[in-house]
Amino acid sequence: GQSLEQPSEVTAVEGAIVQINCTYQTSGFYGLSWYQQHDGGAPTFLSYNALDGLEETGRFSSFLSRSDSYGYLLLQELQMKDSASYFCALLNSGGYQKVTFGTGTKLQVIP
Amino acid sequence: NAGVTQTPKFQVLKTGQSMTLQCAQDMNHNSMYWYRQDPGMGLRLIYYSASEGTTDKGEVPNGYNVSRLNKREFSLRLESAAPSQTSVYFCASPGQGRSYEQYFGPGTRLTVT
Numbered sequence: 001g002q003s004l005e006q007p008s009e010v011t012a013v014e015g016a017i018v019q020i021n022c023t024y025q026t027s028g029f030y031g032l033s034w035y036q037q038h039d040g041g042a043p044t045f046l047s048y049n050a051l052d053g054l055e056e057t058g059r060f061s062s063f064l065s066r067s068d069s070y071g072y073l074l075l076q077e078l079q080m081k082d083s084a085s086y087f088c089a090l091l092n093s094g095g096y097q098k099v100t101f102g103t104g105t106k107l108q109v110i111p
Numbered sequence: 112n113a114g115v116t117q118t119p120k121f122q123v124l125k126t127g128q129s130m131t132l133q134c135a136q137d138m139n140h141n142s143m144y145w146y147r148q149d150p151g152m153g154l155r156l157i158y159y160s161a162s163e164g165t166t167d168k169g170e171v172p173n174g175y176n177v178s179r180l181n182k183r184e185f186s187l188r189l190e191s192a193a194p195s196q197t198s199v200y201f202c203a204s205p206g207q208g209r210s211y212e213q214y215f216g217p218g219t220r221l222t223v224t
Contacts, residue, residue: 008151033211042201042215043154050211087153089211097210098169101146101154 002026002090004102011108012078020073020105022088030091032064032071033099038084046073046086075107083109113137117202117216124192124223132187132219134202142205143185144169144213145177147198154201160185192223 004024012018031050035043047057049064061074075082088102115136124130141162146154156169160179174196176188189196199220203213
């Protein structure tokens, strides 16, 4: 099976940089995605890492290390609107391509 | 282009009642999914449909049934609601060839008393 672990909460200061970690156990996967979800809203896709290394999308970057079973989402120049929950998700290999989500990290950005 | 739509947005049921959650997508995608989200547990897959006419169980299918009515519509039915089914339900559809990028509907907030 698949399992993903994330810290439940993170607090960071506006304008700073924050890293949200994700460790996983899996029998096989194609890549790691990240989603953002504001309170009361739906998850929205942020980024995807199929290969090891860093992917950059504006203020957000995502990293994957298959050898360490580890990934992270890096948010730079934090803004108040970045306060939300962030989920990592594995795209499973073998059979139909289902996605397994982590339990999420609630990020609070403070002034 | 509305993406993924869901109805209703909110629902309160009594134990034992039945209801159907509706989902539609206008992106011409083949796959559609139903998830439930509970506090501290992330999103868990209930059922999915790889294409019109096919459905398969996900991680937590007990107590639910689904119908893939056509390419656009995928409904989730609770035959006899239980308090344990109190949750937020999301329908999602991934991009063609991009299963890692899922488009979610706005969700249905269901309370079973």
